[in-house]
Amino acid sequence: MSKMKELKKIIVNKPLKLDCGETIINYPIAYETYGKLNEKKDNAILAFHALTGDQFLTGINPVTNKKGWWTYLIGPSKPIDTNKFFVICANVIGGCMGSFGPSTVDEKSKKPLGTSFPVITINDMVNAQYNLLDHFKIKKLFCVIGGSMGGMQVLQFVSNFPNAAKNAIPIACTANHSAQNIAFNELARQSIMADNNWDKGDYVNKEKSPDKGLAVARMAAHITYLSQKGLQEKFGRKLQETDNINFGFDADFQIESYLRYQGSVFVDRFDANSYLYITRAMDYFDLTKQYNGKLSDAFKNCSTKFLVISFTSDWLYPTHENKDIVIALNACGADVGFIEIISDKGHDSFLLDLPEFLTTIKKFVDANY
Secondary structure (H helix, E strand, C coil), X not given: CCCHHHCCEEEECCCEECCXXXXXXXXXXXXXXECCCCCCCCCEEEEECCCCCCCCCCCECCCCCCECCCCCCEECCCCEECCCCXXXXXXXXXXXXXXXXXXXXXCXXXXXXXXXXXXXXXXXXXXXXXXXXXXXXXCCEEEEEEECHHHHHHHHXXXXXXXXXXXXXXXXXXXXCCHHHHHHHHHHHHHHHCCHHHHHHCCCCCCCCCHHHXXXXXXXXXXXXXXXXXXXXXXXXXXXXXXXXXXXXXXXXXXHHHHHHHHHHHCCCCCHHHHHHHHHHHHHCEHHHHCCCCHHHHHCXXXXXEEEEEECCCCCCCHHHHHHHHHHHHHCCCEEEEEEECCCCHXXXXXXXXXXXXXXXXXXXXXXX
């Protein structure tokens, strides 16, 4: 994270009252843009990232030197063509790529905030990012788009700002986190907090790193992003660099080695406290409850056109949860289209090079521009 000072940021000097009751002011939001804003300022797309994403959605991430997470979808001559559109993506508050979060250094103590950072919600994330519209003097976005937690932000954004986006594409998401997903997130949080190096969230000041706990959290989450069929086809019971089992606890199976690798590379780019805070925000997300049990009321004042997308093998945010969103939109007379895309790649399908998915989005944005 040594290049943090080079990241684009705005400092928001307008107070924001968080759902937890605290108010924040003069806080940073790190962001990146792709393409150019036209004179009419009607070609802007606000993209929201998922749990472990960041503002570097395409091209090469200058901090990690890895490809952006939506390189297949967004860029010059891609389905969302940055020769035509101006795409903005911010690191969510609570994140660890330059926005206000647990790793932000407190002005008084000169130390990272750690767990003194306030607990935040998806609603807080969206309200903070809305300041980017003022920054660019954009009155109405052409589109808001996001998958997974990014999709939750799309729904919250349209609910909070019903006239701020012409189109909305929530992908592989839900209107409220299920008990199963809360359970997986709690498993991840407990693995981090059980690491002695976590030290009640004060590990940076103690020059420690709860990397073992964070790696296990990532391994557990990564399983939920895939599908049983996809795992079986890719790995099955194949052994790792041997013809026989070793009768020990090293990685005998290829799937074990794969998960360990995923965990190990994750700790190099993500902050453990951010993982705690962001998963908590996802668990607290319940747009239905915000509107007293009537999800359709969340969208009753909006003029936005929707495209809701789900994937057949996504068991983290299954199609029926996406359809609940469609039903609510239909109930309030919204303009909504829905497609379930056949894929055996699980929840992560929205990040992959799937022709039907990419073509669907291209047709939608081109037809409505």
